């Protein structure tokens with residue numbers, strides 16, 4: 001049997017690519033090969049089991065600003081299939097979605113099982129074959145076809161969609177076929193920090209902080225969360241994505257400065273001066289500045305040895321130290337942690353070798369790529385899945401078009 005399309009990888013991009021191909025042409029023979037014993041396993045655990053399926057961003061130019069890698073390449077593809085299109089597609093297949101306050105989109109059911117059921121049902125409907133425990137170990141072009149060797153048997157097809165995520169073995173096979181692989185390194189991780197200021201304060205978050213990596217050009221803003229092992233939250237995850245390669249090069253040993261309020265030094269200084277004048281008798285311990293959580297504020301005051309001080313007593317050096325603690329609080333980061341966090345890989349197939357109109361290899365006709373296997377990744381918020389949907393959609397359109405000829 002010669003398949004029209006074999007998809008390597010039963011993940012988000014693989015399933016969507018297979019289903020979209022079948023929707024375009026229900027006659028074509030499609031097979032999904034999945035190495036593990038379960039398909040769509042990342043979709044299942046994504047978004048804490050709720051699957052943050054995309055983001056409410058409807059402008060391609062704005063969308064690409066969330067991609068540290070792949071932003072130029074994805075501009076065209078997002079013009080063809082963006083978040084609203086995915087939401088419409090899901091709705092047309094009876095998976096209603098909802099937009100949360102921060103723009104993240106989830107199935108209305110609040111469970112990733114809705115997406116999984118939708119995909120699996122559609123595969124059944126279109127008679128897309130799925131073989132699990134069937135990892136591809138070799139990809140070979142032979143006499144106008146592709147031979148895919150697995151532990152079970154060798155499969156033959158006209159087109160291959162490689163959607164194996166961040167699989168080192170498949171990257172190696174692609175390298176063997178002539179593709180350049182950009183060194184994979186982790187993205188979307190939290191910072192390991194041991195510091196008396198945050199020790200024991202796990203769970204406390206500030207709604208808006210500015211975080212700067214010292215000695216580097218990277219800085220981010222957004223909510224910040226204190227964890228058992230250091231700092232996390234959207235501002236840290238975004239920073240880790242933009243600085244993924246730079247931080248890997250310095251072995252995740254670096255310093256950061258946190259501004260807990262987003263206000264500049266001068267404004268905070270003036271505010272403390274104002275309090276000295278109008279509320280001079282108030283104790284610092286009981287007068288929290290801005291929206292700094294009370295326990296964190298009291299820890300700051302304690303570390304600065306101001307527990308019994310009132311605003312009127314503040315000396316100039318003490319004011320400077322307080323302003324520094326609020327606006328330029330320094331921490332040494334000693335490593336990264338991915339515990340319970342969404343993480344993706346930065347690196348993969350060099351995007352220069354891919355035609356972003358069709359997702360076809362520029363080196364090998366009939367070989368297509370979608371999803372995380374590419375050197376494309378985004379910050380958190382549903383953007384990584386949207387990249388998988390969009391690239392798979394484009395690949396499916398090009399594959400079915402080539403089969404129609």
Ligand SMILES: Cc1cc2nc3c(=O)[nH]c(=O)nc-3n(C[C@H](O)[C@H](O)[C@H](O)COP(=O)(O)OP(=O)(O)OC[C@H]3O[C@@H](n4cnc5c(N)ncnc54)[C@H](O)[C@@H]3O)c2cc1C
Pocket residue numbers: 008009010011012013014033034035036038039040041042043045046047048051052053054134135136137163164165166167169170341342343344370371372373381382383384385386388
């Ligand atoms: C815990 C966690 C939570 C996440 N949550 C979100 C979220 O809420 N929103 C979001 O946008 N992104 C999220 N992400 C990122 C998102 O899951 C990925 O960007 C997305 O799954 C990439 O899809 P993919 O199809 O390219 O790869 P994958 O989903 O990784 O699928 C690749 C598949 O290929 C298979 N495979 C590998 N090698 C072979 C082989 N040799 N032969 C056959 N099959 C093979 C793998 O077993 C796997 O099933 C999360 C990631 C993690 C780890």
